[in-house]
Amino acid sequence: MTALPPGLQAERTVLAWRRTLPAVGLCLAAVVRAALVHPHPAHVVAVAGACVAAASVVAGAATRHRRYCRRADDPRPLGLPIPAAVSLAVFATAGAALAALA
Numbered sequence: 258m259t260a261l262p263p264g265l266q267a268e269r270t271v272l273a274w275r276r277t278l279p280a281v282g283l284c285l286a287a288v289v290r291a292a293l294v295h296p297h298p299a300h301v302v303a304v305a306g307a308c309v310a311a312a313s314v315v316a317g318a319a320t321r322h323r324r325y326c327r328r329a330d331d332p333r334p335l336g337l338p339i340p341a342a343v344s345l346a347v348f349a350t351a352g353a354a355l356a357a358l359a
Contacts, residue, residue, distance in 0.1 A: 268325065268329065270321050270325075271318070271321045271322055271325045274314065274317055274318035274321050274322075275318060277314050277318070278314055278315065278318055281307075281310055281311045281314045282311065284307055284310075284350070285304075285307040285308065285310075285311050288300070288303045288304050288307045288350060288354065289304055289307075291303070291354070291357070292304050295357070297357040299353040299354070299356040299357040300353065300354075300357055301353075302349060302350075302352075302353035302356075303349075303350050303353035303354045303357065305349070306346045306347070306348075306349035306350035306353060307346070307350045308346075309342060309345075309346035309349075310342075310343055310346035310347050310350060313339055313342040313343040313346060314343060316339055317335055317339040317340070317343070320335055320339070321335065
């Protein structure tokens with residue numbers, strides 16, 4: 258079995274963050290549209306959660322891209338704050354969206 262190039266995993270991580278950005282942007286647009294079309298107090302929480310998720314994904318993508326540009330084989334993970342912020346924001350958005358449906 259041949260060894261993989263040292264920067265391959267870091268490159269895949271950068272590409273994964275870049276693929277996540279459009280998905281989060283579309284979710285944010287959908288939540289904002291729903292808040293404008295059907296005003297509900299829960300939509301404010303949903304929009305705020307989607308904004309936090311989008312900002313966290315942008316921060317994660319920028320961090321991974323900077324590390325990859327400096328040194329392609331940098332194995333350090335992002336740390337807990339960015340993935341935790343993305344997870345909490347997604348749960349807040351989903352909870353608020355479900356509350357608005359009820």
